[in-house]
Amino acid sequence: MPVRLKRKKDNVNTSSNGILDVAIIGAGLTGMYALHKLREEGHAVRVFDRADGVGGTWWWNRYPGARVDSPGAPFYCYTFSEDLVAEWEWLETQPDQPAILSYLNHVADRFDLRRDIQLATSITDAAYEEDSGLWVLATSKGEEVRARYLISAVGTLSDAYKPAFDGLASFRGEVYHTGHWPQDHDVDFTGKRVGIIGTGSSGVQLIPIIAESAAALTVFQRTPQYVLPARNRPLAEELKTLAKENWPELRERAVATGRPLPKAQELAVEASQEERNAVYEQAWLTGGMSLRDCYGDHMSDPEANELVAEFVRKKIREAITDPDVAEQLLPYYIFGAKRLILGTGYYEAFNRDNVSIVDVKKAPIVCITDSGVETSDGFYELDVLILATGYDAITGGLTSLNPRGRDGVRLRDVWSKGVQSYLGLAVSGFPNMFIMHGPQTPAVKYPMHLGAELQGDWIAGIIRHAKNGGFDTVEAQAAMQPAWGKEVAAIADRSLYSKAESWYMGSNIPGKPRQFMVHLDGPGYHRRIHEVAESGYEGFEFSKADVAAESDAYAAAVLS
Ligand code: NA7
Secondary structure, three states, rough: OOOOOOOHHHOOOOOOEEEEEEEEEOOOOOHHHHHHHHHHHOOOEEEEEEOOOOOHHHHHOOOOOOEEOOOOOOOOOOOOOHHHHHOOOEOOOOOHHHHHHHHHHHHHHHHHOOHHHHOOEEEEEEEEEEOOEEEEEEEEOEEEEEEEEEEEOOOOOOOOOOOOOOOOOHOOOEEHHHOOOOOOOOOOEEEEEEEEOOOHHHHHHHEEEEEHHOEEEEEEOOOOOOEEEEEOOOOOOHHHHHHHHHHHHHHHHHHHHOOOOOOOOOOOOHHOHHHHHHHHHHHHHHHHOHHHHHOOOOOOOOHHHHHHHHHHHHHHHHHHHOHHHHOOOOOOOOOOOOOEEEEHHHHHHOOOOEEEEEOOOOOOEEEEOOOEEEEEOEEEEEHHHEOOOOOOOOOOHHHOOOOOHHHOOEEHHOOOOOOOHHHHHHOOOOOOEEEEOOOOOOOOOOHHHHHHHHHOOOOOHHHHHHOOOOOOOOOOOOOOOHHHHHHHHHHHHHHHOOOOOOOOOOOOOOOOOOOEEEEEHHHHHHHHHHHHHHHHOOEEEOOOOOHHHHHHHHHHHHOO
């Protein structure tokens, strides 16, 4: 029988030398929920985050204009506590970054999370110690932390991607990445010549704001986007009341269908042109993701997809006065296959005299010099250069840590030809490590907080199962991984999401294996992991650690 280590209560979570039950990397919305849940289960838990505050991506993305660009309030929030829902007032339909960050800070206080969150601390190494069955972590503060379980809650969009442009370091002006926006001062664009590379969500949100004060703004665009009007506005009282009064039912529907409110069942291809146009116009006026969601076949039937895509192109042509500029902004790939973007005044910004667009697909960026950007057909002198170039999405946060599993094998090597996992939650060879919102899960295609809660509950369940059985080690069986990979790929192949270059596929990062990384059936995914739990965790191996080694490790840690 393994010896349960006795710990002095006050030693747990305060000393970096104590053995934790669970170490969590990341104090964003997933890590905060995992902390709450696992602590409720009686575990000694500590969260580490490199930032100076909680909030994960909402801590870092402080660029002007950053706001929720998925279905927003009152549903972009934690769902597990009716009291929390009742007491929090959302003011706008698409809350901005300060509003989301203040909500997450409220959650940290409300559930007394801060005492177990260690900020301004990067985890610089994570290695599984075979003999003891513990994870040994090194921190940027020079500490060594030992934990039975390791949870990666590093976020899907946390590893900022800076393309390796020749000469970038030589640029003498200001350089910012949207994902690492300055925390300590506002960036003033007044009267400056600003260049921005990238027109994903971050670029699209930022561009109209810079345009208002910059002397000149040059937008370096590689791929045009489908930008839908966000139409952020005060949140209607009726919707606030509906949400607060019906939360359990709405939550239940969101678990079952991925949406708290019913989804349109009508098909675009079956509607008459007149009907369809009326529906599209109304959805365009309503804003948010209404246009995508106004028919049920946009993301499954190429014909329906082209109908809605052409409607957006028509709107872009109408919004932009110069037809040549409009032409450059027209997207011709599957609508929604790259993440749809919600913008405010984006297309209109290109009607301003101080805004110009440069197509870097036609004339690629050759280098950055000390004074600007050189493309194959021109030079653009700049005072400020903004990289809105996105993230090594979904896997980058974890592969940049590159944990070492059994036999010192590195995760990056295991995933060098593509992600392998079981349920997207665990990787064979990496016992006692769980991944939240990682690859091969619905992370970015399911209500974020709800997905974090369901995964957090599942992880708490498997840890409880191991503990009750007297097991120290839980590991995904290698044989389960290929089938899981096929299951995720088959769902992607049936949809239109996998039919374009996007960060869902890893195609934004040179050299990254192309593989559709998102499980597209959120409700099905959560039913599936629930069934695995019900079966007694089929596909996982539970074992006991070497007790002597564990005791030695504990003694060494306590004595050091
Ligand atoms: P995204 O959506 O990944 O957008 C990155 C943008 O940067 C996109 O337009 C890219 O063009 C462009 N990019 C990337 N590398 C280059 C190079 N080398 N040259 C030119 N252009 C480049 O990141 P965001 O931060 O905007 O948004 C990420 C998510 O965060 C978003 O979905 C929201 O949820 C919030 P490409 O399209 O790849 O041709």
